Amino acid sequence: MKQALKKIFYGYDIEQFLLPLGLWGLFLLIGILFFEGELAVDRSVAFLGYVMPLLSGVLAANALLNDTALELRFSTAQSAWRMLAERILLLFGFLALLAISFQVILAFAGVDYAKFGGMLQRQLVWAVPCLMMLTLGSLGSFLARNAIAGAGIVSGLWILQVVMRIWFAQEPVMQYIFLFQGMMRVHLPGSAGLIRNQISLTILSILFFIASGLLLMRQERYLK
Secondary structure (H helix, E strand, C coil), rough: HHHHHHHCCCCCCCCHHHHHHHHHHHHHHHHHHCCCCCHHHHHHHHHHHHHHHHHHHHHHHHHHCCCCCCHHHHHHCCCHHHHHHHHHHHHHHHHHHHHHHHHHHHHHHHCCHHHCHHHHHHHHHHHHHHHHHHHHHHHHHHCCCCHHHHHHHHHHHHHHHCCCHHHHCCCCCCCHHHCCCHHHCCCCCHHHHHHHHHHHHHHHHHHHHHHHHHCCCCCCHHCC
């Protein structure tokens, strides 16, 4: 197990995890020290529903193309699919650790997220958008053959949906690809509309992952 983790982290820029950790601590302080009641819920939950999807996409865009050992990885027998899956799962596991610890600490501080549904429903609010942005970040970087461009693609989508969130939430078609449908509570937790949104985002995640894997198989595109 230790050797497997060492192999995955080899060549990886660990400093990329510092910004998510810093934002995690900042929003914890916001939820615990600066607000009370509903304000504490609304301000702190923004980390889970809004900030984490953006972080997911940016981290994924940099996950492989900024790997200093990328050429060495391509020279091994490891498949592109396994290489991609390891990075996506690593990032998702890190984000899940942040999200769960965030909720546990704030629960002890008396912040109640019950209005976002039961335990599973609350996890879907952040997990589904994060998964979609993880796969989109990978796809964007592979399409552009550039990690910065990949991060720009996910950042652009995130900004567009934040600025036009009311339109995305209510537009009959666009609401199915709206990242923040669970956060805005346009539909009640567990409602058919919210479930359809989460299924649509999950399907997009699968398609983006498949497309990313197919692009990563063309290794010559990424070697300079």
